[in-house]
Amino acid sequence: xxxxxxxxxxxxxxxxxxxxxxxxxxxxxxxxxxxxxxxxxxxxxxxxxxxxxxxxxxxxxxxxxxxxxxxxxxxxxxxxxxxxxxxxxxxxxxxxxxxxxxxxxxxxxxxxxxxxxxxxxxxxxxxxxxxxxxxxxx
Amino acid sequence: xxxxxxxxxxxxxxxxxxxxxxxxxxxxxxxxxxxxxxxxxxxxxxxxxxxxxxxxxxxxxxxxxxxxxxxxxxxxxxxxxxxxxxxxx
Amino acid sequence: xxxxxxxxxxxxxxxxxxxxxxxxxxxxxxxxxxxxxxxxxxxxxxxxxxxxxxxxxxxxxxxxxxxxxxxxxxxxxxxxxxxxxxx
Numbered sequence: 001x002x003x004x005x006x007x008x009x010x011x012x013x014x015x016x017x018x019x020x021x022x023x024x025x026x027x028x029x030x031x032x033x034x035x036x037x038x039x040x041x042x043x044x045x046x047x048x049x050x051x052x053x054x055x056x057x058x059x060x061x062x063x064x065x066x067x068x069x070x071x072x073x074x075x076x077x078x079x080x081x082x083x084x085x086x087x088x089x090x091x092x093x094x095x096x097x098x099x100x101x102x103x104x105x106x107x108x109x110x111x112x113x114x115x116x117x118x119x120x121x122x123x124x125x126x127x128x129x130x131x132x133x134x135x136x137x138x
Numbered sequence: 139x140x141x142x143x144x145x146x147x148x149x150x151x152x153x154x155x156x157x158x159x160x161x162x163x164x165x166x167x168x169x170x171x172x173x174x175x176x177x178x179x180x181x182x183x184x185x186x187x188x189x190x191x192x193x194x195x196x197x198x199x200x201x202x203x204x205x206x207x208x209x210x211x212x213x214x215x216x217x218x219x220x221x222x223x224x225x226x227x
Numbered sequence: 228x229x230x231x232x233x234x235x236x237x238x239x240x241x242x243x244x245x246x247x248x249x250x251x252x253x254x255x256x257x258x259x260x261x262x263x264x265x266x267x268x269x270x271x272x273x274x275x276x277x278x279x280x281x282x283x284x285x286x287x288x289x290x291x292x293x294x295x296x297x298x299x300x301x302x303x304x305x306x307x308x309x310x311x312x313x314x
Contacts, residue, residue: 029168077254122167125256125314130170132250132259133243135222146294153301160308204232211232211239218242 024103027096028117030131031078033124035115036063040071042107044081044090045100051087147191154184175217179210186210230281237273240266256314261307268300 032038039061044052058068072088075081082091107114161177164170186206193200247263250256272293279289 029170122164123313124254125258125311126164126168128250128254128256129164129247129259129262130168130172130221131254132246133172133218133221135218135246143291143294146291146298149298150294150301153298153305157301157304157308160312201229204229207236208232211236214243215239218246 020102021106023099024106025117027099027103028114030127031080032118033074033127034071035118036061036067036071037075038103038107038114038118040068041075041080041090041100042104044075044088045104048090048092051084051089053087057088144191147187151184151187151191154180154187158182158184170221172217172221175213175220179213182206182210182213230277233273233277233280237270237277240273241270244270256311258307258311258314261303261311265300265304265307268296268303272297272300 028038032041040057043057043060044050052072054069054072055065057063057072058065061068063071072081072083076083076088076091079093080091080096081088083089158177158179158181161173161180163177165173165177183206186203190203244263244266247259247266251259251263275289275293275296279287279293283289
């Protein structure tokens with residue numbers, strides 16, 4: 001009886017982990033354009049509610065300021081970040097926060113798998129096409 | 139059938155099939171079913187239009203033509219609905 | 228029955244056009260602009276079929292116009308798919 005209960009608990013935990021991974025994967029496929037985008041997003045998430053200047057973030061991510069600026073701007077367009085007077089911060093959202101939190105954990109464990117997933121995808125234009133068919137604009 | 143109309147039908151049929159192939163490719167790249175529905179719908183429409191070439195002055199009210207087109211539209215609608223339902227979950 | 232199908236078709240393609248142009252306005256990817264225009268063109272073409280078969284008399288034949296609008300719409304889509312796919 002004890003063994004069965006323990007087995008069931010492990011099984012439940014595993015399927016929750018699978019579900020979480022599926023959600024994270026879906027989020028990465030739909031919203032993340034490149035590894036710098038992902039790292040910028042996670043940096044914003046881990047330091048929230050801190051507001052960053054593109055230069056600061058560029059230094060942290062080893063990217064040029066212009067490129068960082070465009071990455072941050074794209075995150076804003078996706079409503080993943082907000083900008084105020086040229087400073088960028090993570091944009092909270094109760095549903096999405098759970099996914100980002102899971103993403104943060106998963107990314108640390110599975111960097112190669114996630115970066116491969118990002119690089120094997122179609123271009124941002126194609127993904128924008130798919131996203132356009134979401135009836136509710138979030 | 140006038141050559142000009144046959145020419146236009148050819149353009150429509152070919153471009154539909156090509157567009158369908160692009161969409162199927164996008165499905166393969168993104169695993170997003172929306173693209174699969176678009177791809178299949180366009181390919182079906184392309185084949186449908188080609189069939190019209192064999193009928194002189196096709197009346198698109200002919201039953202099988204519009205039933206096939208209905209299927210293509212419903213496929214696209216299904217893709218859009220499926221996308222929005224899986225997001226809501 | 229045929230009328231319903233073509234009106235439904237016009238509505239579905241019109242909806243796709245609206246969603247794509249809305250997407251273009253927010254994301255700026257030109258693929259969506261060309262696809263949106265294509266779908267509006269297909270909506271017009273489907274609507275013309277409806278007009279031709281149901282509303283207008285036998286003496287007026289919109290067939291060439293239906294074909295022209297659909298052909299131009301599809302060519303625009305194909306242009307978008309080939310040139311703007313990687314934006």
